Amino acid sequence: MLPTRKKIVVIADQLIRNKGYNAFSYADIASKLNIKNAAIHYHFQSKAVLGKAVISASREKFMKNTTLWSRYSSYEQVALFIDMYSNNSKNNCICFMGALGSSFNTLPEEMQQELSDAHDEITVWLINTLKEGKINLEIDFAMTAEEMSDLITSGMLASLILDRVSKNAVLENVKKTLLTEIEKKN
């Protein structure tokens, strides 16, 4: 049983990734938790503060994950990273970067900054993991690690979106392709 404050963040996160930041309201959260609108304002002064907390929670979860993954091979770490995206689609959600990034221009400044920081964090980790994998001969790819990182994050972000639009298995196709791209070819 989570404290209300954390429950609010969890539900806001699901709403953002399901409907988008500009399509959910305090009323959506309140009704799901059987509390009143104003109770959310007790925990979060404004929607911007709540939005920032949602991004922060995602960052913390990502950092915990990467720590847990560190005992695996570089290839497996990247595969787990890709699986993290796939898991979103089970809850009919896209990733927070796609949900918030697509509305970037409408976000309050504090959320924009937190989102950019989150992107940096993810990118730094992925580039380092790819570089390490290449050095350890666990991974191979025919481009720079920066380019491979952008290809992976872009591919996964968008295929979650397109999987809702299309009847085709875009997510599966992209996932398979990206894993093949980093596989060792002998």
Place this chain on the structure above:
Amino acid sequence: MLPTRKKIVVIADQLIRNKGYNAFSYADIASKLNIKNAAIHYHFQSKAVLGKAVISASREKFMKNTTLWSRYSSYEQVALFIDMYSNNSKNNCICFMGALGSSFNTLPEEMQQELSDAHDEITVWLINTLKEGKINLEIDFAMTAEEMSDLITSGMLASLILDRVSKNAVLENVKKTLLTEIEKKN
């Protein structure tokens, strides 16, 4: 000088791709055109009808483009397709598929259908162009045409989004990588 009806579609299109469907209002359009709110309702019964018209206009533009491109080589056609995405970033816009797909669950049903149809249209064209290119030996890639198509559309959709979030040149990286992926290797 466009008729008002077309001006409304053009401005709605820019607003959708800049702010998202749920973040723009009739007031935004009205103020830019120096007309009243209700004048938009004269041309479009509802926001859903306007939204659908915006997608239809994009579909028509795409079909016109592909017709114009047909005299070029397959490789050049795909390169022009990729450039079409890049051009969006000049107006601080993302592509309509990214802007609307990320809010897919909140869209009225008629818009969802039109968006899915648009995705089919784009995908069919791109798969065929890739297949033709492979047969004509103008293009080469190490996966199925369906997979390459999904990789290209996903990569371009997301890198437009991430270019706003990140200080890195995600769009340039992905664009370069994708073009390299379809280049003939000898």
Place this chain on the structure above:
DNA sequence: AAATATACTTACTTATTAGTAAGTAAGTGC
């Protein structure tokens, strides 16, 4: 037992939203 903090509810405000009904002014057809 009194004071204080925590976690809310009740009741409200102000702003904005899509949408509508009725009216108008300028043209077009006959």
Place this chain on the structure above:
DNA sequence: GCACTTACTTACTAATAAGTAAGTATATTT
């Protein structure tokens, strides 16, 4: 010159948004 259409405006409604001020019940501290 009269009917009708086109392209609006004026003035409005009902719903929903985020946010606030004041009050309340329960637990904790002193």
